[in-house]
Amino acid sequence: CMRKGSNLCNGDHMPQEAWPTTSTINRMLASEKVRWSLHTVRTRLAKKQQYCQFFTRFGECKKSGGKCPYIHDRAKVAICTKFLKGLCSNTSCKLTHKVLPERMPDCSYFLRGLCTNTACPYRHVKVNSKAPVCEDFLKGYCADGDECHKKHSYVCPVFEATGECPQESRCNLHHPKKKNKSKRSRADTLQNNS
Numbered sequence: 085c086m087r088k089g090s091n092l093c094n095g096d097h098m099p100q101e102a103w104p105t106t107s108t109i110n111r112m113l114a115s116e117k118v119r120w121s122l123h124t125v126r127t128r129l130a131k132k133q134q135y136c137q138f139f140t141r142f143g144e145c146k147k148s149g150g151k152c153p154y155i156h157d158r159a160k161v162a163i164c165t166k167f168l169k170g171l172c173s174n175t176s177c178k179l180t181h182k183v184l185p186e187r188m189p190d191c192s193y194f195l196r197g198l199c200t201n202t203a204c205p206y207r208h209v210k211v212n213s214k215a216p217v218c219e220d221f222l223k224g225y226c227a228d229g230d231e232c233h234k235k236h237s238y239v240c241p242v243f244e245a246t247g248e249c250p251q252e253s254r255c256n257l258h259h260p261k262k263k264n265k266s267k268r269s270r271a272d273t274l275q276n277n278s
């Protein structure tokens with residue numbers, strides 16, 4: 085090497101093949117583009133085939149009349165919890181009165197080993213207490229039914245375990261009030277003492 089500053093000649097420069105040529109880059113970009121457009125098509129299709137959360141959960145949708153892009157399926161509407169307690173006699177009830185494991189909450193007595201009712205409409209599945217809440221169930225219909233090992237419960241598991249929920253009003257799960265009483269009164273006395 086006679087040229088000034090040509091320290092590239094000392095042998096540690098990259099071999100030519102290691103650098104992608106322009107055509108390889110173009111090919112890579114093209115396939116990336118194809119992948120991306122397939123991805124968007126797939127998500128768009130998935131969106132179209134999704135069930136309407138409002139309709140499934142509440143039996144009605146404000147966007148009905150063909151305006152709602154999601155599926156309104158009467159067969160997948162959530163169970164009427166009032167009916168389960170024997171409190172709904174509304175024959176035109178928007179929710180379903182048909183008992184199916186796909187839409188039934190877990191039997192809390194069964195989970196404590198206390199349900200002996202063979203005709204119990206609630207789901208008799210041994211769900212781990214640490215299992216997450218089934219999102220499909222919360223939407224009103226879980227296609228896995230009795231096979232699902234997630235919690236079919238409207239009660240917030242965080243609230244149930246700790247007596248409080250960090251999401252509070254933003255949490256759309258049920259926060260039963262009774263259980264909190266002893267904890268709250270203790271907290272009150274602690275506050276009063278300080």
Ligand SMILES: [Zn+2]
Pocket residue numbers: 136137138139145146147148152153154155156
């Ligand atoms: Zn809808």
Ligand SMILES: [Zn+2]
Pocket residue numbers: 164166167172173174177178179180181
């Ligand atoms: Zn009802």
Ligand SMILES: [Zn+2]
Pocket residue numbers: 191193194199200201204205206207208
């Ligand atoms: Zn039961």
Ligand SMILES: [Zn+2]
Pocket residue numbers: 218219220221226227228229232233234235236
């Ligand atoms: Zn489920």
Ligand SMILES: [Zn+2]
Pocket residue numbers: 240241242243249250251252255256257259
């Ligand atoms: Zn919560």
